Amino acid sequence: MDQVRCAQCPLRKFEIFSGFDEDELEFTQSFKAGEMAVEAGSTLMLEGQPSPQIFTVLEGLGLRYKILECGRRQVLNFAMPGDLIGLHAAVMGEMGHSFEATTAMRLCVFNRADLWRLYRQQPARAYDVTWLAAVEEHFLGETLVAIGRRSALERVAWALARVHARLAAVGLDRNGLVPMPWRQQDLADALGLSLVHTNKTLQRLRREGLARWSDGALLVPDREALATLAGIESPLPPRRPLI
Amino acid sequence: MDQVRCAQCPLRKFEIFSGFDEDELEFTQSFKAGEMAVEAGSTLMLEGQPSPQIFTVLEGLGLRYKILECGRRQVLNFAMPGDLIGLHAAVMGEMGHSFEATTAMRLCVFNRADLWRLYRQQPARAYDVTWLAAVEEHFLGETLVAIGRRSALERVAWALARVHARLAAVGLDRNGLVPMPWRQQDLADALGLSLVHTNKTLQRLRREGLARWSDGALLVPDREALATLAGIESPLPPRRPLI
DNA sequence: CGTCCGCTTGAATAGTTTCAATTGAAGTGG
DNA sequence: CCACTTCAATTGAAACTATTCAAGCGGACG
Numbered sequence: 001m002d003q004v005r006c007a008q009c010p011l012r013k014f015e016i017f018s019g020f021d022e023d024e025l026e027f028t029q030s031f032k033a034g035e036m037a038v039e040a041g042s043t044l045m046l047e048g049q050p051s052p053q054i055f056t057v058l059e060g061l062g063l064r065y066k067i068l069e070c071g072r073r074q075v076l077n078f079a080m081p082g083d084l085i086g087l088h089a090a091v092m093g094e095m096g097h098s099f100e101a102t103t104a105m106r107l108c109v110f111n112r113a114d115l116w117r118l119y120r121q122q123p124a125r126a127y128d129v130t131w132l133a134a135v136e137e138h139f140l141g142e143t144l145v146a147i148g149r150r151s152a153l154e155r156v157a158w159a160l161a162r163v164h165a166r167l168a169a170v171g172l173d174r175n176g177l178v179p180m181p182w183r184q185q186d187l188a189d190a191l192g193l194s195l196v197h198t199n200k201t202l203q204r205l206r207r208e209g210l211a212r213w214s215d216g217a218l219l220v221p222d223r224e225a226l227a228t229l230a231g232i233e234s235p236l237p238p239r240r241p242l243i
Numbered sequence: 244m245d246q247v248r249c250a251q252c253p254l255r256k257f258e259i260f261s262g263f264d265e266d267e268l269e270f271t272q273s274f275k276a277g278e279m280a281v282e283a284g285s286t287l288m289l290e291g292q293p294s295p296q297i298f299t300v301l302e303g304l305g306l307r308y309k310i311l312e313c314g315r316r317q318v319l320n321f322a323m324p325g326d327l328i329g330l331h332a333a334v335m336g337e338m339g340h341s342f343e344a345t346t347a348m349r350l351c352v353f354n355r356a357d358l359w360r361l362y363r364q365q366p367a368r369a370y371d372v373t374w375l376a377a378v379e380e381h382f383l384g385e386t387l388v389a390i391g392r393r394s395a396l397e398r399v400a401w402a403l404a405r406v407h408a409r410l411a412a413v414g415l416d417r418n419g420l421v422p423m424p425w426r427q428q429d430l431a432d433a434l435g436l437s438l439v440h441t442n443k444t445l446q447r448l449r450r451e452g453l454a455r456w457s458d459g460a461l462l463v464p465d466r467e468a469l470a471t472l473a474g475i476e477s478p479l480p481p482r483r484p485l486i
Numbered sequence: 487c488g489t490c491c492g493c494t495t496g497a498a499t500a501g502t503t504t505c506a507a508t509t510g511a512a513g514t515g516g
Numbered sequence: 517c518c519a520c521t522t523c524a525a526t527t528g529a530a531a532c533t534a535t536t537c538a539a540g541c542g543g544a545c546g
Binding site: 183199 | 491494
Binding site for chain 2: 066068069070072073074076087088091092096097116119120123124126127129130131133134135136137138140141142143144145147148149150189190191192231
């Protein structure tokens with residue numbers, strides 16, 4: 001399990017940055033239970049089920065969502081390399097949402113039971129986990145503002161700008177083009193809009209030259225312009241713990 | 244700093260439940276920097292500002308919110324005794340939202356700088372903090388579903404049922420009557436609705452005998468009925484860490 | 487070749503917002 | 517003690533945004 005392959009895993013990345021002694025390094029490696037590859041379309045964790053594992057995204061894209069009895073679905077967020085998935089289940093006993101792989105994914109797997117050991121033996125790593133949870137909470141708060149207080153046009157612009165920024169931040173930007181493998185229905189479910197209205201709003205952004213999303217790729221010529229339309233203040237939260 | 248006065252503070256409560264040795268107890272007490280009383284209407288932390296402190300609500304009610312340039316406001320949640328406030332700022336450097344005391348409040352104050360010390364010296368307490376963050380995230384997820392995928396009637400019913408359940412859980416229920424000091428505008432901003440529509444929806448619930456909110460108090464004769472209308476699955480998350 | 491799935495389109499409908507004005511209670515100052 | 521102001525709750529009507537329904541289109545796949 002070399003450093004390079006695990007570069008996207010936040011729990012390993014920090015390790016590289018912070019410089020620990022041999023014992024700690026060895027421990028973190030033992031905390032990692034293994035890697036896992038899943039194919040596109042597979043459901044990793046189901047709401048209400050206890051999940052014995054925690055994941056970290058190494059490669060590929062997915063989405064976290066909740067479903068109401070009547071079939072309505074709310075996408076909580078789009079998962080990208082570097083994201084920690086399943087802390088909920090680890091800490092609270094069961095998953096609060098479901099997780100689906102949109103593309104094929106490669107994941108870093110940790111055993112839930114080891115988390116407590118990590119807290120006891122590796123406080124710096126424990127702090128990192130808390131930091132990841134705080135970032136996640138921060139994102140959810142921003143999403144809440146978008147869905148609660150923005151118009152459809154602003155919401156879609158906001159979502160595209162946000163996805164673009166996040167994917168660019170993990171190095172998936174090629175001249176303004178980033179992978180965007182989700183369906184329009186996924187975006188609609190993420191923004192609390194209907195599919196039809198989402199479609200029409202996307203067309204409008206395309207017509208105005210602000211964003212072009214087709215064939216699984218998103219092109220944003222000028223992210224500033226898009227972000228202004230969406231009314232975004234802060235581009236992205238900091239990337240690493242502060243301690 | 245006796246146990247009783249701090250009973251509502253989660254970081255102290257756990258202490259009582261878990262049974263630590265004398266050293267640990269003493270340390271946690273030193274982690275607490277003091278208590279603070281604020282009057283109704285005061286703003287505790289402002290979005291974008293670095294906050295040197297973390298708070299825990301001992302008494303009183305408040306709300307967390309974000310404001311957009313154009314004046315639109317989104318209430319993230321209603322703060323109640325037992326809630327941890329400001330972990331964001333502690334971990335990420337600055338607040339991601341503002342906090343306002345709706346009633347007079349009494350708070351437990353911790354120094355941001357001490358958090359890292361807590362992680363190093365008190366893993367069990369660090370785990371508790373992560374648990375609180377996970378619970379918070381869980382709540383935000385539920386709110387997202389409500390705002391994104393529920394009708395106005397369902398949203399209002401959901402919010403009232405949720406507030407009622409949470410306040411009852413901290414012992415503020417008197418025969419189905421709980422304090423509800425917020426304004427209709429606050430509820431509207433929490434649910435992504437306009438004030439007018441929120442008002443009309445509240446009237447409808449009142450007319451149908453499901454919930455009566457007036458003069459700063461909320462009466463819910465049958466929480467089950469209200470929850471069914473709102474489409475709530477899980478009543479409340481667990482109350483204490485599992486380890 | 488037929489079916490499935492995701493995207494697109496138009497029209498009708500419904501839910502929600504916005505505007506504008508009123509009421510009642512509480513607080514202020516002359 | 518009476519204007520006068522303020523603030524939250526309330527009401528009705530008009531305007532609009534977004535949803536729902538229904539249908540068509542094209543590519544992928546067996």
